Amino acid sequence: MRRSLILMGLTGMVPIVVLGAAYGAVTLREQRASLDRQAALASRSTARLIGSEIAATLDAVKMISRSPSLDSAIDRPRFSQLGMRLMEDHPDWSTLSIADPAGNRILDLPRPIGGHLGKVVDGASLAETVRTRRPQVGHVVRGPGGAVAFAVRAPVLQDGAARYVVSAVVPARAMQRLLRSEDVPPGWRLRLFDGRGALVAQSGALDQDAAQATRVAIPEAGWRVEVAVPRGSFTALTRQTRMVLIGGGLLALTLFAALGFALVVELRRFRQRQAATVQAQRLEALGRLTGGVAHDLNNLLTPILGGLDLLRARIGDDAKALRYIDSATHSAERARTLVARLLAYAKRQALMPEAILVGTMLTDLHELLQRSVGPAIGCTIDADNDLPAVRADRNQLELAVLNLVINARDAIRTGGRISGTITVSARPARRDETRGLARGDYLALAVRDDGCGMDAATLRRAMEPFFTTKTGDRGTGLGLSMVHGFAEQSAGRLVLESTPGQGTNATLVLPATEPPDAIADPVRDRPTRTAEILLVDDDAAVREAAAEVLRAHGHQVAEAESLSEGMAVLAGAPGTALVITDYMMPGGTGGEFIHRARGAGLPQPFLLLTGYTDTAEDLPGDVPQLRKPFRERELLDAVDALLG
Template sequence: MKLVQTSIAFISGCLLGLLFLIVLGAWSFNQVELKRNEHYSLEKINNKIDALSVASDNLLIFRPDEKLWQAFLKDAQSIQIELSELKDGKFNAQRVIRHIDQLIQSVADAYQTLPETADSTTNDNQHNPLALPLRSRLLINQVADHGVAIESAIDQLIQDNQQTIESHINRILVVFMFSALIFGALCVMAFGLIYHRIARPTRNLINTIKRISQNDDTARAEVIGQDEMAELSLAFNALLDQKDRSSQQILEQQRELTKQANLLEIAGRVTRFGGWSVDMTTQKIKWSNMVAKIHGKPNGYSPTIEEGLSFYIPEHQPKITELFNKCFESGTPYDVELQILNSAGESVWVRSSGEAVRNSDGEIIGVHGACQDISERMELENRLRQSQRLEAVGQLTGGVAHDFNNLLTVVIGNSQILTESLDDSSKLLPLAKMVLQAGYRGAELTRSLLAFARKQPLDPKPVDVKQLIKLLWPLLERAVGAEISIQLIADDHLQSIMVDAGQFENALLNLALNAKDAMPKGGQLVIEAQNTHLPDRYAQAHEIDPGDYVVVAISDSGYGIAVDKLDKVFEPFYTTKPKDKGTGLGLAMVYGFIKQSNGHVNIYSEPDQGTTVRLYLPVAGENALDENPKMLKTVDVQKGHEHILVVEDDALVRDYVVAQLKDLGYEVISAEDGKQAMQILESDQLIDLLLTDVILPEGLNGRKIAENALKLRPALRVLYTSGYTENSIVHHGRLDPGVLLLSKPYNREELASKVRMALDGIDELPST
């Protein structure tokens, strides 16, 4: 049963019990009063009977007159009536009534008898009661006896009534005691109910609250019964569970906020991004730790507005001041990229943004914003612009290299034929030699452009850097001259590098010649080689792979390069030399070759102090070491008799190649495109070698022709020729395995050598 219902039942029971006791008490009091009234009536009757008894004696003795006699009878009848009423009640008054009747009868008899007796007596005996006759005396005695009996009966009635009152009072006391016991039991039960159903659960709740106040999160109130206090305990426990869930959610949110704060800190640290706010009342700027770090100040540093603006370089201070004032005065936000000088005097590019802070009424009360160090981004953008310029030049180079090399092939080949056919006395011989020399210079120029554009086909192999430099040393000494001393400093345990040895030698020669031009009065050239490791951050910033490298540094003591020109030195045709001293392709070729070799190059220079160029080249695998890299030797012109199919879309080049091969003794047929070549290959024509240009029109290039031809003729030999290879036989700057290439432009000796190598199945020239 619910506590409220139980309480109502107990309270109702107690109230009913109390009402019962009140009614019982009133009724008992009324009954006692009634008994007392009856007792008082009996006493009054007793007094009247005493008076009547005395009156009866007087009547008999003194013989009153008729008036007294009538008064006596009236009193006796009145007593008789009252006794009759008692008889009709609960009293046993018959005996008293009988005696009073007899008393009245006796007195009446005596009254009637006494006169007759008196007549027979003498007058002397008139006033002497002892002279009454015997019958009168008997009547008097009889009246006296009736009076005594009446008094005795009345006394008995009084005594009985007294006992009845006492018995009634005792019964009332018993009822009161029983009722009091019942009422007390109800009170005890009510107290027990209050304790068990209210006080105990309340104490339990109080103890639970104390445990909670002592950080006992496991505390729960005991659920006692199924009443409202139990519901209160359940609700309290549910509230605690909800509190725990809320606390857990708060903890999770705090952990999430901590994670977010950590992420924001990481983001701020990685992106060098921070916030700031200005209190216009104090004219102070509140900087975040990152903003303070950007400015070279300790954490928690708060400058004034004037001091904060003073960090900007002089030419940018008016602009940032105007933007800040406009933001505070009119609420105009700003986002601008400007330059500051930090406390160390270093130039830092920052992106500064700000917006107005308004109160609830919309009034501007301050300014806050963000500051980001964008120096690396600006550097990357400059590098990207430079890379885009270089890429554009590279695309242009690749576009013209094919046709230009075709022309140079004809020029060099025919100039060579003219030179060899003319007598020494001929006036045309010097002209023919000049044309041949110009062709070679044009070919070198094209190779340099292709090297810069990273379009030249490389054949990298594991190379011992130290041994390669020692083999090149005599040539380096002759190139720089006696006025310049050369020194080699190399680690004893240098790792091998993966590089095209011939191109690497050209790069070193180019850098040595540049160093010579920077030291016209002589100086010192130092070549250093050592192992190094490029970490992730450096590698990411310079767009190369992290890992182990060998760095080759070429340092001179020349006049150096100005800071504003350093970012342009790798551009093609850019040079600080006089026009007759260089073409501006030397460093561009070095840059392209190193990048194509998956390496990295940087340059450091100070005016009047010298220049250092560092070449970072990836190390080769331990199992790929070539202990003896050699220079390729020149091979004598060899002739043959095999059948060769020449595929060349340029008529001049095709005619030149066919003529040269026939002059070398070969049987030659030609095709101007892939379609014509496939028709010949599908015929019964005898063919030992396919000499095909890589780039051909109508979508069927040299690589596809060779693949189809090998399906028809598995024993067929293939020799590719091209002035620009694209990606058909060169991938990632390297020739595909098993590919033999004759690069344009070429002379008769190179043509004869490569054809012979292809026919004899030699992949490369022998090394010495």
């Protein structure tokens, strides 16, 4: 009772302290955010003021450039009269000038700049005005008399070309007056920069190293305004925030320490479950990555295998060419098997139990097992070819053997050893190994190592999910549990025998079955019936390979690369006898395609081509599937079955 009251009291006090500290911190943070907003508001206000002034100057200069007095030869008296009136309306202008496209000043009002006519000071902005035939705001430059100013220019266009350029020269001090007219808190600084980053005007004095600046662009001129706030305005708030957080944090830490001491036992299991969840998420991410890679490899292997089958049928009796094709086909089939193992590991493939000759499987797997354990550890296979077959999913069985071998490798390397021996053997199961299983014959597939072994306590927990004795992140604790689950689902069991210092023997007991039927010769006559077939797949290589196989055997094939295109083709071809579709396509899935076609009353049967369908909840249960990559024989058999 006392412990419960203590826990309740601590639990009630901790939120109060934490919330108090959090409230103080949030309040101070809002004050800092208010300073940021005030600086942003001041910069935007100044930018609008400067931009409005420059826009007004641009409009005035553009109006002058369209004056009839500039239509042909310059009417100097008339233009001078007009220009002087406009300068009275714009007292900030120091000079109104006309120059030719080469930059030679023709007329300056009220008097020539520097006492005589010559080249314009900012030739770059004039050249840009001539080139673009659009008004420009020049850079801030120092003139002949030492005055700092910038020019606002507009072209006088005739026949699509700039004949003259009208410029209004504005001293930088005019911008200085605008900045000073802005109402900002004392100690703040306003600065205006032109497009090259040169300082145009400044209001207020502040050391740049002790300021936090907010910058806003002026789109009318390509300039920018900078508002600098003394850093002390922020540091004072930051210091107060830290004091509140530190004070509240120290009090909260004291309470948390007492609460943690009282809850350490109760939280231990929660932490274990949390670690297990994180590990499971990592494995899920790895599985998704593996499944995606395997899916893309399936799409690459499909046209390779289909093309090899087509070449075999067309090559004739060229023994050398047939030998090359057989070699390439064998390599592609090995890649197909490897992809199937990846998909099984990623759990992106439906499990299909079949009769498996264990001796042959282990022989094929030996090279992969030896590479997995490394050259310093010997991995030997001991299995007779006359052993009965077992009924299981081939990919899961291979993965189970690989997991057991990797566990054996890690057991050998424990304690600093780098060499040892692993033996993978197959034999009829003993009576004690099948006790409690259904009546019948069983085969035992054993993996034995001469590693460190396990004590009785570790052996009892070895098949628990997420239990591992490996250090760091080397072990997930899922290897043996996955093998155990696979054995149970296959109507068998996993038996572990181990002695510390003498190694471990892991035996996978599986039900025996009749040997698999011999694989039919892929080169045989096809049924004579042909039909119109619609093939829908977004992968052009897969689509072309499958279509070529079907056309080579007399079928008429229409192709589509998306759901919408497939629906359009199907609606316009009532004679279509069969639809072959991929699952993942642009615009929707194969399941959506099937539902839309059936909803429209289209009676054609469907065959689904897919690399994996872990997300195919929308797929009708009566639609047969053909896994990628597929051989010519497999595709034609599936088509023949649907065509009857």
